[in-house]
Amino acid sequence: MTEPSARPVITQPIITQAMIDAYDEYTHLTLDRRRFMEQLTRLAGSGAAAAAIAPMLAANSAQAAIVAEDDRRVKGEDIAYPGSSGEMKGYLVKPAGQSGKPGTVIVVHENRGLNPHIRDVARRVALEGFIALAPDFLSPLGGTPADEDKARDMFAKLDASQVTADGVATVAYLKGLKDGNGKVGAVGFCWGGGTVNALAVNAPDLNAGVAYYGMQPKAEDVPKIKAALLLHYAGLDERIDVGIDAYKKALDAAHVEYTVYVYDGVNHAFNNDTSAARYDRKAADLAWGRTVEFLKEKLA
Numbered sequence: 001m002t003e004p005s006a007r008p009v010i011t012q013p014i015i016t017q018a019m020i021d022a023y024d025e026y027t028h029l030t031l032d033r034r035r036f037m038e039q040l041t042r043l044a045g046s047g048a049a050a051a052a053i054a055p056m057l058a059a060n061s062a063q064a065a066i067v068a069e070d071d072r073r074v075k076g077e078d079i080a081y082p083g084s085s086g087e088m089k090g091y092l093v094k095p096a097g098q099s100g101k102p103g104t105v106i107v108v109h110e111n112r113g114l115n116p117h118i119r120d121v122a123r124r125v126a127l128e129g130f131i132a133l134a135p136d137f138l139s140p141l142g143g144t145p146a147d148e149d150k151a152r153d154m155f156a157k158l159d160a161s162q163v164t165a166d167g168v169a170t171v172a173y174l175k176g177l178k179d180g181n182g183k184v185g186a187v188g189f190c191w192g193g194g195t196v197n198a199l200a201v202n203a204p205d206l207n208a209g210v211a212y213y214g215m216q217p218k219a220e221d222v223p224k225i226k227a228a229l230l231l232h233y234a235g236l237d238e239r240i241d242v243g244i245d246a247y248k249k250a251l252d253a254a255h256v257e258y259t260v261y262v263y264d265g266v267n268h269a270f271n272n273d274t275s276a277a278r279y280d281r282k283a284a285d286l287a288w289g290r291t292v293e294f295l296k297e298k299l300a
Contacts, residue, residue: 013053015277017236019043020267023057023277024239027152028111028190056276058148065116066273067123072096074126076119079133081173084165089143090135091119093126094179101181103207103299104174106167107134108188108195110272113144113151117274118189125187128292130299131180135170137163137195155191160198167199171206183207183299185227187291188214190269193232200225208298210291213268216243222250229258230294232287237268261290 019040026036041050067074076093091114095102105125109118114136125132138144140162141154167186174184185208188196193214200209201217206227213234229251233241244260251258263270263283270280271287 013044013049013056015053015056016043017267019053020057020236020277023054024237024268028239033149053277057278058275065120065123067120067127069119069123071123071127074123076123076126082169083139084162084169086140088135088166088170089139090114090133090170091122093122093132093134095126095129095131098129098179101179102130103183103185103295104131104133104177104180105295105299106170106174106184106186106188106199107132108167108186108192108199109134109137109144110189110269111152111155111191112148113138113154115144115148115151117272121187121189124288125295128296130185130295131174131177133170133174135166137166139166163195164198164202167195168203171199171203175205181299185209185295185299187295188212189271190214197229200227200229203227208295210294212271212287213237213240215240216247219246219250222247222256223254225251225254225256228294228298229256230291231258231260232271232291233260233262234266234268234270234283235262235264236266240268259294261287263287 022039041047044050044053073096074093075096079090079092080087107122118134122132122134136144138154145151171184175182186196186199187210189212193211196209196211197214197217201221201224204226209227210230212232266280266283267278269275269278271284273279
């Protein structure tokens with residue numbers, strides 16, 4: 001009688017910091033996928049291993065939402081509203097059965113546009129009692145496409161001054177929203193974190209800004225900031241963290257109210273639960289709790 005053959009052991013690919021750094025360089029600097037895959041193949045040891053690891057580094061839009069789209073505790077809808085020079089598209093979410101007029105929060109996406117993950121984050125914000133609006137800053141180019149790589153390529157075509165102007169227009173829209181209390185906050189991630197910093201410089205009506213691992217503004221622009229700031233950084237994010245000390249110095253000199261947290265041992269995009277390799281639940285939960293507490297204090 002022959003012995004049954006042993007089942008092959010399926011092992012989880014090992015993801016190193018060098019692989020994460022290579023992905024960060026690709027997605028934020030070079031946008032050269034062929035070069036990235038060649039580098040990942042060298043690091044992983046084979047093309048097959050690289051093909052298995054690449055999706056774990058990227059965000060997975062099929063990942064289940066934390067707050068489902070049909071969650072009865074919130075009510076979301078796609079809207080259009082006036083931008084700086086044309087129509088802006090966005091996803092507006094309100095708490096179901098909300099009594100009174102809550103504060104409003106702009107949720108600014110990463111460099112992949114208004115995707116399912118950011119819609120989920122907007123619902124999480126609404127679940128905390130705010131009116132949340134996630135604008136699509138790719139609206140001037142036709143809106144966010146389904147293909148993540150195409151969306152990322154579109155960001156190079158955006159005009160930075162128009163992005164800021166559209167952000168200022170979004171603040172004005174929420175400030176005048178009849179269901180809100182007139183106070184406006186903003187929370188952004190990665191590209192969105194940098195956009196929140198720029199918005200704080202250019203929108204005096206912004207009451208509070210939360211930037212997750214966002215590029216810092218120029219030091220000479222910091223005195224224009226009127227909003228209180230909460231700044232989250234990832235300890236392993238050398239590309240963004242290099243600007244922290246200069247930003248703190250400028251904020252101190254301008255007497256801007258701010259708090260900085262650096263989360264040791266975690267990577268850029270640690271809050272994005274759709275990215276298996278970079279998401280860090282402990283840091284994400286801690287940062288989110290601090291974010292909600294901050295927004296409730298500043299937008300009451």
